[in-house]
Amino acid sequence: MRQLFELCGEDRNIRFSPYCWRVRLALLHKGLEFEGVPIRFLEKQPLENADSKTVPVLNDKGTWVKDSFAIATYLDDTYPDAPLFGGAICNAQAVVLNDWLNRTMLMGIFPMIVADIHGKLDAKNAAYFRETREKFLGRSLEEAQAERADMLPAFRKALAPLRAGLRTTDFLSGAQPAWLDYAVMGTFMWAKVVSDIELLSDDDELAAWQERMLDLFDGHCRKTLEAE
Numbered sequence: 390m391r392q393l394f395e396l397c398g399e400d401r402n403i404r405f406s407p408y409c410w411r412v413r414l415a416l417l418h419k420g421l422e423f424e425g426v427p428i429r430f431l432e433k434q435p436l437e438n439a440d441s442k443t444v445p446v447l448n449d450k451g452t453w454v455k456d457s458f459a460i461a462t463y464l465d466d467t468y469p470d471a472p473l474f475g476g477a478i479c480n481a482q483a484v485v486l487n488d489w490l491n492r493t494m495l496m497g498i499f500p501m502i503v504a505d506i507h508g509k510l511d512a513k514n515a516a517y518f519r520e521t522r523e524k525f526l527g528r529s530l531e532e533a534q535a536e537r538a539d540m541l542p543a544f545r546k547a548l549a550p551l552r553a554g555l556r557t558t559d560f561l562s563g564a565q566p567a568w569l570d571y572a573v574m575g576t577f578m579w580a581k582v583v584s585d586i587e588l589l590s591d592d593d594e595l596a597a598w599q600e601r602m603l604d605l606f607d608g609h610c611r612k613t614l615e616a617e
Contacts, residue, residue, distance in 0.1 A: 390422070390423070391449050392425075393447055395425050397427035398510050398583075401427040402617075403582060404613075405509065405579055406444055407579035409444055411575035412445045415568065419470070461473050490572055490576065501544070501584075502586060506518065509583050551595060554569075581614055
């Protein structure tokens with residue numbers, strides 16, 4: 390069985406990594422069966438075959454691939470049906486988009502939900518998370534998240550390029566969803582799984598797009614949230 394190693398909280402059913410969600414949605418897009426294998430921050434041993442210390446890691450029947458973007462390109466190269474990118478030129482452009490998403494979306498969301506993430510972890514992993522993330526942030530998790538009301542307007546404004554992509558199509562990738570949609574939705578799922586923060590206003594074009602994404606694959610994302 391194909392395996393996707395995913396970050397989880399104290400409850401192993403809580404899968405919250407944005408990078409893992411990107412791969413999960415890509416696998417669903419490809420119609421590839423897989424087993425999600427939950428691991429916690431400090432559980433590194435399952436990832437050794439991929440020479441990785443972080444998730445996601447894909448074990449594709451003995452072929453081990455790490456890093457969400459590398460996994461996506463591997464899936465397109467190995468299973469060309471239902472492409473995620475659509476060719477070498479699109480792949481190259483996606484490198485730029487991937488970096489923008491990580492810098493703008495992930496780094497924008499992170500301080501707004503960091504204390505919420507901590508609250509989903511068991512004691513041992515929570516201590517590790519607090520130590521490493523507070524060192525990165527230069528302040529406590531609670532101090533960082535306490536400023537989210539002030540950070541939210543700037544974050545929403547920074548998503549303007551995504552709204553531009555929805556002016557004439559239902560999805561960021563065009564008439565049908567593809568890699569960019571899954572990369573963005575995976576990042577939103579990160580916040581949705583661990584926090585009650587409303588990253589989008591109800592009248593945002595992206596909110597309507599998000600509803601369409603929640604309905605994909607027989608409502609996979611929506612069912613995940615409802616199961617919590």
